[in-house]
Amino acid sequence: MLRFLSSPRHVLAGAIAALLLVPAAASAQTPGAGGSGASTTAIREAEQRFEEGKTLFSQRRYADARLKFEQACAVHRTVNCPKNLGLAEFELGQYVEATTHLREFLQGVRVSGPAAAGLDAEGVAVIQKKYTDAFMHCGHLEVSAPAGATVVVEGRNLGTAPLRDTVDVPAGDHTVEAHTDRGILRQKVTVAQGEVAPVKLSEPNAGAQVKVDADSLRADRPGHSSARTVVLVSLYGAALLATGAGIGLTLHAEARKGDADDRRGDLPSNGCTGVSSAQCDDLRSLRDTYDADKRWATAAFIGAGVFAATATVMFFVWPNTVNNERPAGSKSTGGRTADGGGMKGRVVPMLAPGLGGLGYAGTF
Secondary structure (H helix, E strand, C coil): CCCCCCCCHHHHHHHHHHHHCCCHHHHCECCCCCCCCCCHHHHHHHHHHHHHHHHHHHCCCHHHHHHHHHHHHHHCCECCHHHHHHHHHHHCCCHHHHHHHHHHHHHHHHHHCHHHHCCCHHHHHHHHHHHHHHHHCCEEEEEECCCCCEEEECCEEEEECCCCCCEEECCEEEEEEEEECCEEEEEEEEECCCCEEEEECCCCCHHHHHHHHHHHHHHCCCHHHHHHHHHHHHHHHHHHHHHHHHHHHHHHHHHHHHHHHHHHHCCCCCCCCCCCCHHHHHHHHHHHHHHHHHHHHHHHHHHHHHHHHHHHHHHHHCCCCCCCCCCCCCCECCCCECCCCCCEEEEEEEEECCEEEEEEEEEC
16 A cells, blocks of 8 residues: 655655556546547557656656656546646646646546546545645636636636636736627736635626726727827927027027127217128127027927927826727717717817917717
């Protein structure tokens, strides 16, 4: 009789290896398993792969052993397939897969009895201990979803709700989805090692489900909020640049005015009246520069005001989410959407050479 010792690791490894070396009779086909239609030759080859896997496992070549078990079970799935796969995966540190396979084996043993797997009660206890250890190394999700919904975790299709077992996952953050004919229900969850975290995906009414779909679409579309940010930053940036240009032009104009005053002090009392000289030409040039700089400075300050005002208005009237999109399944009801919204629109900037302003666009 096999005796399980919990202390020295080499004794435990020997016990686990012994569990793989069950009599050939224990390889009886699981009722309804995937390899039931295999030919006699294919079954013989699968059993050879199985024996090769046992030898590799005893040599601690666990990755090679798992591959042999996987090849054998793809053709001829016996009651011992999930057990051998799970034990190899446990030694490889693949605790999520090991938990799933060892649970499958223990569930089968509860139905058919230990003898069907060539084990006694103590042998089953060893497998149960390995299953518990693997279970405590990973997280688990107890998913509740609408009947018939397809449950997906990180893109992995787990089948149709209701699920029979908990979902084994690595500890950490996960996104669970339920795909129904009305849309996608989604929930994020964080699970620790050994923890069973409940995940409830429900659709209490049609309105709530449409809202979930709309939120999912908006969350998957980063371009909308980023476009708002880009426009606002650009407008405020343009306002700052225009303000800086206006200040610079004003300072330049004042400097030219000071130069003009100095030149005027060097001229005779009648100034440049009826006189044409280099000094007078220089004075006129300084005055023209002063006038031009003042005009451009005024234009820059006006432009800065327009940009700043436009950005400020848009900050309050341009929403962070797409308010005027109509979710799938909503119907038009006399100018109002089925989710209760009315006629919707938004204020948008209108810029063109020589002018700027605001416009209103939307659905009426």
